[in-house]
Amino acid sequence: MKLHWGHKIGIVYALFAGSMIFMLILSMQEKHELVNENYYENELAVQGKINADKNLKTADFDVDISSANKQILVSFMGLPSGDVPTGTVMLYKPDDSSLDQTIDVALNADNKMLIQPIGDHGRYKVSVRFKMSGIDYLKEKQVVL
Template structure:
């Protein structure tokens, strides 16, 4: 049986479509490929976005913003010293882009002008830290990427 060029093109297109369908179905159903969103409450976070922009502006307008330093004990989150630390409320969220199970959140209950994140909670690698805090009714937001 002799094939002409039109039949060859049709067979090639059908083969290509079959390959793409196989690839899509395999990637969608295989358990070893993880397709999680960055956050579970994606749409709720989107609604809070304008509040985060305003809180970031408030933090950038401070003379002394938060400073994060690394030590043998862990990460030290230093708050501005001109604020009364017992009036600061909020939370610190550490996000590990490579592993969702390592993410954690700490509430702010300060007994000094700094918060220590223990070294045993942090593995070496890249972390995104978000400090969302308020002082006397004004919200502040500080974000930083760091390598521990």
């Protein structure tokens, strides 16, 4: 039996429909998670985050977030003597919320903090939120381990 142009159009249409159904099934099996349980409530507090970020940009000190040897290094550079930051470091793993962590800021003698994430590798959103002398500060950065 010879295939004419009508058969070929039908075959192309069937292949297209089959591939769409296959992609739909794959997308339904994908795990979709929010960054945290109260994601929408936290996003309403955006102005506080903007102010804290602006406070850090105008401060006389800086916070650096980097990765080294599958660990996250948070460095406080140029801190005023006598001021100790209090706050939290939050590690958000976008692809698996069970690996999210919240750690209190605890600096060593060099004003650094080394964090070992629960997960081995991948992308983390690191958020350092702290307070010194009654002023809120915020530093956020994406880190890949």
